Amino acid sequence: MNKPQEESNYYSEGKAKFYVGKAFYNPESKVVRDLGILAANIYRQDFGRLKILDAMSGCGVRSLRYWLESGADWISVNEGNPELNSLLHHNLREAIAQNCCHITHQDAHRLFFDCYHRRDYYDLVDVDCFGSAAGYLSTMLWATKINGLMYLTSTDGRTATGHSTQNSLQAYGAYARSHPAAQEQALRLLIGSVQQQAATKGLGIEPIFSLFTGKTYRVMLRLVKQIQLTEHNYGFLGYCHHCGNYQTVSWRKLGKVACVHDERPLTISGAMWLGELHDLNNLRRMRSLAKLWKWQQVAGLIDIMTNEVNFPPYFYTLAEIGRRGKLDIPKRSQLIQALQANGYPAGVTHINAQAIKTDANINTCITLAHKLKCQN
Ligand SMILES: C[S@@+](CC[C@H](N)C(=O)[O-])C[C@H]1O[C@@H](n2cnc3c(N)ncnc32)[C@H](O)[C@@H]1O
Ligand SMILES: [Zn+2]
Numbered sequence: 001m002n003k004p005q006e007e008s009n010y011y012s013e014g015k016a017k018f019y020v021g022k023a024f025y026n027p028e029s030k031v032v033r034d035l036g037i038l039a040a041n042i043y044r045q046d047f048g049r050l051k052i053l054d055a056m057s058g059c060g061v062r063s064l065r066y067w068l069e070s071g072a073d074w075i076s077v078n079e080g081n082p083e084l085n086s087l088l089h090h091n092l093r094e095a096i097a098q099n100c101c102h103i104t105h106q107d108a109h110r111l112f113f114d115c116y117h118r119r120d121y122y123d124l125v126d127v128d129c130f131g132s133a134a135g136y137l138s139t140m141l142w143a144t145k146i147n148g149l150m151y152l153t154s155t156d157g158r159t160a161t162g163h164s165t166q167n168s169l170q171a172y173g174a175y176a177r178s179h180p181a182a183q184e185q186a187l188r189l190l191i192g193s194v195q196q197q198a199a200t201k202g203l204g205i206e207p208i209f210s211l212f213t214g215k216t217y218r219v220m221l222r223l224v225k226q227i228q229l230t231e232h233n234y235g236f237l238g239y240c241h242h243c244g245n246y247q248t249v250s251w252r253k254l255g256k257v258a259c260v261h262d263e264r265p266l267t268i269s270g271a272m273w274l275g276e277l278h279d280l281n282n283l284r285r286m287r288s289l290a291k292l293w294k295w296q297q298v299a300g301l302i303d304i305m306t307n308e309v310n311f312p313p314y315f316y317t318l319a320e321i322g323r324r325g326k327l328d329i330p331k332r333s334q335l336i337q338a339l340q341a342n343g344y345p346a347g348v349t350h351i352n353a354q355a356i357k358t359d360a361n362i363n364t365c366i367t368l369a370h371k372l373k374c375q376n
Contacts, residue, residue: 023060023087055127060088113142151221174269191207237270336348
């Protein structure tokens with residue numbers, strides 16, 4: 001087994017120490033892996049076991065961390081590129097020595113069906129792919145236990161944020177249009193698509209958490225025995241380019257939909273998931289664990305995610321409020337306070353640091369931003 005020589009190629013992240021060699025590894029995605037570790041821990045607390053399938057392992061950092069930090073009792077480590085075999089053997093040598101780890105080099109789809117064929121189902125299936133995740137949304141379900149988790153990556157933001165409608169139809173069976181809250185839409189298209197795929201198998205999914213990192217989209221989902229998809233939680237988002245307001249649109253109302261504020265036609269995106277992006281109970285428990293481990297930054301992020309629950313499936317950017325109100329961009333904290341003082345739930349979103357989530361319409365936000373300007 002070749003031990004990678006270059007000192008610069010040696011990393012440590014969490015409790016893991018590993019070489020990267022020629023594998024893909026992005027230290028900036030640590031927070032993504034941290035959240036996965038926390039969710040996996042909560043799962044192990046609840047079910048008393050944790051069997052991981054890391055379908056696209058790269059250098060094996062995730063597997064190693066699930067084993068060391070989430071207490072996984074088994075890690076199946078798969079990497080399509082067989083040239084990473086000796087690197088993986090080196091990085092995972094301790095887990096291998098303890099008979100807790102198996103390394104393969106299959107195409108992920110073949111691996112998922114192989115698991116199904118052998119009735120070898122997993123508590124957590126991690127699919128950290130490049131580009132579009134569309135192809136894996138259905139096949140990963142075959143390897144996942146009922147109540148098990150699936151951690152999915154998508155880096156194809158262009159398609160899901162409305163910059164390639166043809167591609168979005170092909171990937172999600174949905175029409176994605178562009179608007180200021182399109183990054184939230186990208187998460188919702190991804191969840192909606194998995195929800196729909198699960199429903200074809202008589203199953204459902206529940207989002208544990210959803211994350212936009214600024215570049216990539218990540219969702220942690222639980223596979224459940226009951227179909228979850230309904231015409232109420234899977235539908236359309238309408239955006240009025242004329243006034244900047246959003247509304248959700250149900251399948252039944254598709255034929256007679258117009259902006260409720262000015263009767264103008266809406267730009268319609270979907271179908272997509274309109275339910276919650278996160279599960280509050282899981283987030284709270286993940287936050288407690290993050291605090292216990294003194295992961296302050298991660299705990300802070302989870303706080304913001306927690307506050308996003310129970311809001312409509314979109315946000316308003318401060319730039320849009322400023323542009324439409326013909327005023328300087330208001331201070332986010334002041335606008336949130338003003339909305340709350342006027343009886344509107346309002347808060348921040350992790351998806352865009354210059355945006356707010358609220359039940360109020362954009363006209364109210366603009367009016368309050370004007371008042372704030374007069375006070376200052
Ligand atoms: C984004 S990297 C994984 C990074 C790693 N999970 C981490 O957190 O550092 C994606 C990996 O998946 C592998 N890969 C791509 N397509 C695959 C497929 N269809 N089946 C198995 N592996 C694949 C690539 O060789 C690459 O190493
Ligand atoms: Zn309108």
